[in-house]
Amino acid sequence: MVTNYKTHEVYGVSNEMIATYIERSDVDDLFIKGLEKNKHLxxxxxxxxxxxxxxxxxLEEKDYIRVNCSPASTIQDLYNSIVRQLNIEIVESREVSQEVGGEIKAGVKAKIKIPFFGSGEANLEGKETFNEGDKTSYKIVDYNLFLAQDLSELLRAINFDKKIIVENFHYLTEENQKLLSIDLRIFDDYKxxxxxxxxxxxxxxxxxxxxDLVDRLIEIPVEPWEREHLKAIIDEGFPLLNVSFENVLEELIETCFDSVGVFQELCKESCYAxxxxxxxxxxxxxTADNISTAIEKKLxxxxxxxxxxxxxxxxxxxKSSDEIPLYIPYYFVKTLLNEDFDDITSGLKRRVIQxxxxxxxxxxxxxxxxxxxxxxxTLVANQIKKSISPPIFDYDIGTSSVKIIDSTFYFFLKNCNKEEILEYIPVPVGL
Structure with missing residues (x-):
């Protein structure tokens, strides 16, 4: 029996799994090996x-807990989310102060009710209780919701065996990114x-x-997407929708600028066209006309x-001053829109920008x-502060260059009228 697919189930960007997902050995195999080695990924x-x-x-949903970061998230918020998703019962809690790195941090100390598995299986000390209804023994333990070690001991005490996925890590402030990076060393000790x-x-x-995270984590870059990867997506989708891109494939690949998200959306919109x-x-x-219609729609x-x-x-x-501010962001955008596209894709060097x-x-x-x-x-932090999500630009300290990190922005720059875009950008006061 032939399965009938909707176009959006085969192509496009979605929160659900797309049927044309393809595995890449340098990405998927590395991820699988990382899961097996139990290293942070x-x-x-x-x-x-x-x-x-x-x-x-x-990973199946039962295999992980997913925590989403926002610009307002703190490390305590992330740890609270983990505890909440595990349905761990907090008997009572109170605010406390904790010295971390020479600074006083606010935290929450809580009494947690956890199942008691017997001597040797849980190393947290606390008052033992017994529930007549479900014949289960429990321990009431003190737990600081700010400390990675406390959280680690709690997770070990309840035989926690899932992965913890932290989405949108880049939204955290630099201070919280650093704090979590330090805590990952502790979590690694507890497996x-x-x-x-x-x-x-x-x-x-x-x-x-x-x-300290050297040799304790595995980095997996999801880029680049090579031409053969994009062709494989088309090969995967052909029998599902009975739609052929063979006459326009090269044009389609050239248009997406190695962005699989843009490629998937153009495939979907071409089918609709x-x-x-x-x-x-x-x-x-x-046809080429279908591709042109898709490009116009996505642009x-x-x-x-x-x-x-x-x-x-x-x-x-x-500011309240007679001197006009420097307005560096405004001049940066003007510079960007006047650059050759090839120079933008390779990254803009700090010296050249200045x-x-x-x-x-x-x-x-x-x-x-x-x-x-x-x-x-402060490039990313300022974009997040202004609700630019996802951020468009990032500064790579290693190469001293600004790189575009929103994969749709390349497509936009290549296909838009830059002079017209400049007219939309408001001129700062005083210029």
Whole structure:
């Protein structure tokens, strides 16, 4: 019996598993080996490049707890979420202060009710109780919701054997990223495996925060997507929808700029343009006109978001002073939109950005290396603060260059009218 598929089940970007997921030996095999070795896994790359899909492919829901980060999340919030998802009963709690790294941190100390498995199986000390209804023994133990060691001991006491997936690690403040990186060393000692997902492109992001993680984690970049990978997606989808891209495949691959998310969306929209909403009885051949229609549709979708993001990015309130501010974000965007596309894809060097900003700046002599340094080091944090999600730009310290980490932004830049986009960007007050 032939299975009938809806087009959005075969192609596109979705929270659900897409039927055309393909395994890549340098990514999927590394992930599987990491699971077997029980080392922390760090999955990174631009947005919509398959990070979450990788975990969904190889793990069932019963195998993990997923914690989503937000700009407001603290380490305590993450640990609270883990405890809450395990349905662990908190008998009572109170706020406490804890010294961490010479600083006083607020935390919560709680009395936790956990099953008691007998001598030797749980090393937490506490008052033992007995539940007549379910014939289960329990222990009431003190537990600090801020400390990784307390959480580790609690998880070991209840025989916790799942993975902990941390989504959107990049949304955490740098301080909280560092704190979690330090705590991962403790979790590793207790054989509790974390899988960290984040949007960036350079290696060793967590190791920069904690050198002790060397040899304790495995990094898995989900990029690049090679041409043969994208062709394999088409081969996988052909028998499911009975739709052929053979006449336009090269054009389609060139258009997506190695972004599997853009590629999947263009495939979906091309099918819709050809009138294919589900598995076709007869083979349908996608045409160049179908591809053009798909490009126009996705450019419209992406443009509205990216223009709003650029407007928010350059927005800067002038302080109460007679001197006009430097407005570095505004000049950065102007520089970016005047760059050749090939130079943008290879990454914009810090020195080059500064030189080009100075050539068009209203106070060129005041654009100092320290000003550029501060702008670049806070690049992601400022985007998150302005609700630009996912972030568009990131600064790679290792190569001293700005890289685009929103995979749809390349498609937008290549297909938009840059002069028209510049007209949308508000000129700061005083210029």
């Amino acid at each position: 760090v999955i990174y790359g631009a947005s919509k490049q398959g990070k979450t899909a990788l975990t969904q492919k190889h 509790i495996q974390f899988i960290v997902l984040g949007i960036w492109r350079e290696k060793n992001r967590l190791i920069q925060f904690n050198g 050809a009138g294919v909403r589900e598995t076709s009885e007869d083979t349908i051949y996608i 419209s979708d992406y443009s509205s978001r990216h223009i709003r993001c650029l407007e928010a990015f350059v927005e800067q309130k002038a 030189e080009k900003i100075r050539t068009i700046h209203h106070r060129p002599d005041d654009v100092r290396p320290s000003d550029m340094g501060y702008f670049l080091q």
